[in-house]
Amino acid sequence: MTKSFRGPMKRMPFHRQAHMQRGSAPSPILSPHLKDNVTALRAIYSEGSDVTFHTFHIHQAVEAVLIFHSTLCDTELLDRQILGPLIAWNPDSLLIDAAAIAGILPISSSTIVATLEEASLSISGGHPLLLLEGSSCALTFGLSKSEHRNVEEPTAEATLRGPREGFTESLAVNISLLRKRLKNPNLKMVSISIGEYTRTTVRLAYLEGVIEPSIVKEVMRRLSAIETDGILESEYIEEWITDQPKSPFPQMLSTERPDVVCANLLEGRFALLIDGTPFALVAPVTLFSMLQSAEDYYQHFIMSVFVRWLRYLFYILSLLLPSAYVAITTYHQEMIPTVLLLSVAKAREEIPFPALIEALIMEIAFEALREAGVRLPKQVGAAVSIVGALIIGQAATSAGIVSAPMVIIVATTGIASFMIPRYSAGLASRLLRFPIMLLAGTLGLIGMMLGMIVIVIHLCGLRSFGVPYLSPMTPTSSGLWRDVFWRSPIWANRNRLRGRHNGIKSGTPIIARQSSKK
């Protein structure tokens, strides 16, 4: 993080000052005098800074200064490709400028900067800056170097069959993973940097000719409206730009799989790649796309249809099962088959709590266990959750505090919520389970239905970048059902985006045609 403690404007970064000044006066440009520039930059990187100012002479005549973060740039390459050639260079005249130097250095990436702001940005970004005596331009080199881990298998979205590559924290690696899969010049990656302090690079990726252009415009508008100090994870961006940030239902899909991003780009969606996090954001999404897994397309389609329906069923179960149990056992006993009721009655006989309280205790305990298991180190986590589950399941039942049917219900609900392929989509059902349980416990099935109605109304009003959240159910576009209620074979999927870029308009998906409302 850039630090600048100067005068009364304490704790305010240089960039923001520059930004503020932009309205009244232009950002200070570099002066032709080397000393002035160095003084100005030294003032920015004064205390507690690890910026190196290396002064040398080109051909023992022209004074030059290289300014760089030794930790952020490749110093070995800097010495070899820049410092060495420059010292050894024998220019024709001593009136050398930045452009001329860029021409003689054996380095592919170099940029000329003219203002102090640009200069400091490039230094903070890890790009070495070369200042010359007598030149009002500086030169930066793309020699930044940062530590990043290797491409590994995504842990949160494992598949049995399918690519094992996952995004990493490095944006460059992620872009290369995408480009490797989509070898098409229409894959556009617009760069935008967000965050006053972090200056995080965000890449908006989309397939030109496939995506509805108004969506791109809208995303850019929302992205540029973000005013924040830092972007550390994709959620920071998601909360800024989603249509209804207060909804528990995620309106953007976060994934660490490049193949998922590619598939969505091909379907006319856009993706946001954010530097420093392996999670990419994809939108516009619908509720049904949140319940789909990449594996649906990597397995035989009949199997995928089965699994998909299983998932829908268990999504509903994860939301409603405890509530249904509470409602039916406390208000509608006649609905239970007789033999089952007798078994439940026998199991519940010694239980001191009402069914609602019992369900709340168990659900909260389960959520706590789950959260504990997630936060603990991998090796301990599994053990703790198993022991916890055993203790709650076994001991509580035998102690007569919780009935065995309730344990079954809670366990089934737990399994059901694990079946949801997107963690963020599962959060909504985990959260909404509790209010519905309260409604079921006080009003019975009517309460449960009221809760459901409120949720459905909410979902009907929800939009993700202009696309209704429940589409293609409401509004109905039955042509897209083949990828929602079942998964037709890949070859039968007419949902292909037959190149709009070729001038053929038919075949573009409705999902991309919905214009943004905001």
Next chain:
Amino acid sequence: MTARVTACLSRIAALTLSLSMIAVTLTGCWDRTEINDLAIVLALGIDSPEGKGILLSAQIYSPRQSGGGSPSGSSEGTASGTTIVKSANGSNLAEAMSRLQRKLSRHVFWGHSEAVVIGQSAAKRGLREYLDFLLRYSQFREHAYVYVSQQPAKEILAQLPSLERSSAEAMREMGIMKLGARVTILDLAKSIEGPGQSAVLSRLKIPPPEEGKDKLASIPYIRGLALFKKAAYIRTITEPLSIGMLIMLNQLEDIVFSVQPDNNSKGVVAIKPSTINTTLTPRIRNGVWSIQAHVKARGDIVLNTTDLSLAAPNQVKDIEKLWKEKMTGIVQSAINLAQKELKTDFFGYAAEFRRHYPKQWNANLSKWESIYPNIETGLQVDVLIMRSGKSESPQGVPDETIIHK
């Protein structure tokens, strides 16, 4: 959705949630009943001791399984002990029910009564009161099976059969298996209120306990049929008359017919029917009302103690003929009983006429009582023996004694 609607909705949602939150703490405001607070009634029995008032008995599931006491207070160990019987008196059913509730510390929950047993004493009072109550009071199930019992209904309910969870369960299973007439509360009401104005109910009997066994441990079984005319009990019939009745009602499933071939009086051939299907075809010709009853039976030979080998087709034909005669006789006697003796339309003749000849039916509605006994019932019985069993010749006899043709 506009922002205003969203805001309004979220306000409603917040209000509902906070109200239910408050309700959770104010437990007195709920009308919930936990399962722990229920006395689940599995079967109810209706008696009328000495013909006065009603004695309502309820078989209640006891989840504690600590061995339910018997209603008579006898303290012998019981067979399974998962149910107890409680009963209460009253001048009518509703009164008896409210008195029963006062005797119990839990809410009596009738929603799971699988069986209704009407004691013979109560059946003689007529079914109207019971039917009205069972179909009006919201908790009863319309698809509970109805039985009449020879002994007081309370005794039937007090049985704790070792085979089933409860005697209610046993009665339900017997109803499903069609061991007698399968009649639910709704069927009963429909058949009494329908054009036939009659009902046939299975009759339960408790067998005497085996020696050394608990007298409560026996399973009530279906023996005979109770006949009702316009909700009034008229007669009990037993085999073979009841078999004929069930055949005409198209309700017979599990039975074995034995026939004795004439030329060989030493043994019998037993036939187990796989299907028995009866169709009634009404006909009005020249003002003469008639019904053609067609009984189609198919069955397998399950026992052969004669010397016939049964391999020859003519032998099987002979047996078929005997079986046909036997069935015709049984069914004809049932028809005679219904038409001539009791003059009650148990078999649904009226419904058939109403369906096929609505005009004539409506015109003669008032005269039905006099028409019915004079309807000519033509009976045709077709039987077919499908299989002669695993063995073709009789087993356990020397080969030379077997008659091969």
